[in-house]
Amino acid sequence: MIGASGQLGSDLLATLAGLDAVGVDHAMVDIERPAEIAAMLAHHKPSLVVNTAAYHNVERCETHAERAFAVNAVAVDSLATLCEAAEIALAHISTDYVFDGAHSIPYTESDRPAPINVYGISKYAGELALTARTERHFLFRTSGLYGVRGSSTKGYTFAERMREQARAGKPLRVVDDITCTPSYTLDVARTIRAVLETGRFGTYHVTNAGSCTWYDFAVEVLSASGIDAPIERTTSDAFPAFARRPRYSVLAHDALARAGVPLPPDWRLGLHDYLQATR
Ligand SMILES: NC(=O)c1ccc[n+]([C@@H]2O[C@H](COP(=O)([O-])OP(=O)(O)OC[C@H]3O[C@@H](n4cnc5c(N)ncnc54)[C@H](OP(=O)(O)O)[C@@H]3O)[C@@H](O)[C@H]2O)c1
Numbered sequence: 236m237i238g239a240s241g242q243l244g245s246d247l248l249a250t251l252a253g254l255d256a257v258g259v260d261h262a263m264v265d266i267e268r269p270a271e272i273a274a275m276l277a278h279h280k281p282s283l284v285v286n287t288a289a290y291h292n293v294e295r296c297e298t299h300a301e302r303a304f305a306v307n308a309v310a311v312d313s314l315a316t317l318c319e320a321a322e323i324a325l326a327h328i329s330t331d332y333v334f335d336g337a338h339s340i341p342y343t344e345s346d347r348p349a350p351i352n353v354y355g356i357s358k359y360a361g362e363l364a365l366t367a368r369t370e371r372h373f374l375f376r377t378s379g380l381y382g383v384r385g386s387s388t389k390g391y392t393f394a395e396r397m398r399e400q401a402r403a404g405k406p407l408r409v410v411d412d413i414t415c416t417p418s419y420t421l422d423v424a425r426t427i428r429a430v431l432e433t434g435r436f437g438t439y440h441v442t443n444a445g446s447c448t449w450y451d452f453a454v455e456v457l458s459a460s461g462i463d464a465p466i467e468r469t470t471s472d473a474f475p476a477f478a479r480r481p482r483y484s485v486l487a488h489d490a491l492a493r494a495g496v497p498l499p500p501d502w503r504l505g506l507h508d509y510l511q512a513t514r
Pocket residue numbers: 237238239240241242243244260261262264265266267286287288289290291306310328329330331358377378379380381385386387388
């Protein structure tokens with residue numbers, strides 16, 4: 236499993252325990268270097284590779300497009316080509332940001348991606364590389380990840396930041412015009428394992444169930460943490476940014492239902508489990 240020290244990667248590696256899963260982190264294999272991928276495949280001789288590595292800071296992607304494409308698209312192309320040549324299945328993680336956000340009902344796996352920022356475009360390019368290079372693929376799109384490990388690019392989670400700022404008595408202003416499904420990496424990891432075990436290749440949306448705005452999510456974080464602090468609703472315009480973001484990126488779980496895989500729990504349950512785990 237590539238990206239083993241990341242927030243999803245670490246939960247996924249733990250979840251795949253018992254299946255002879257081996258984790259490799261960035262220091263062990265740089266997926267931008269095809270020779271390192273080839274050496275890893277030759278050494279471990281896996282039947283399946285799972286790639287959770289990405290360049291996913293949305294603002295940095297916008298200003299460093301060449302880095303975003305190198306990791307999210309070109310490296311995925313190399314990985315898929317090398318896996319296909321060795322008849323190894325490849326599972327890859329993508330994002331709700333491949334959609335433009337114009338919908339008002341959840342996006343299905345068959346909806347056409349139309350990304351509106353460099354991150355989304357580079358991840359969609361990675362999806363195209365994966366699906367063009369190998370039919371032996373699982374493509375998992377997920378959304379708003381948070382986990383016990385925390386994102387390696389940010390070093391904290393949104394929930395953690397809300398709790399810390401509220402406890403420090405700092406004012407909280409949170410956007411109420413972006414709707415998605417913040418998802419707990421452990422729930423996502425468990426569902427990914429269940430899909431892998433079906434052996435049914437294809438594209439799957441894997442997020443917690445339901446949807447909310449970041450304001451709703453912040454309210455739930457404080458209430459579930461027993462913190463009584465006001466949160467001011469605001470809109471994205473209040474936070475000038477380089478990258479445009481989809482206003483609505485809720486993902487439907489049609490493919491999971493078709494595969495007979497249990498749907499992940501509601502986002503509130505995922506959040507409560509995460510808060511328990513980080514108390
Ligand atoms: N975070 C979200 O909200 C979110 C939402 C939707 C989809 N996703 C997708 O979900 C996946 C996992 O995200 P995450 O939040 O778990 O990310 P993460 O915590 O940042 O983990 C990503 C891992 O990839 C490694 N990595 C980066 N570049 C690499 C390279 N060239 N070669 C090898 N390893 C490399 C990083 O190592 P270093 O830190 O050492 O560089 C890090 O350990 C990604 O595909 C992302 O696009 C994330």
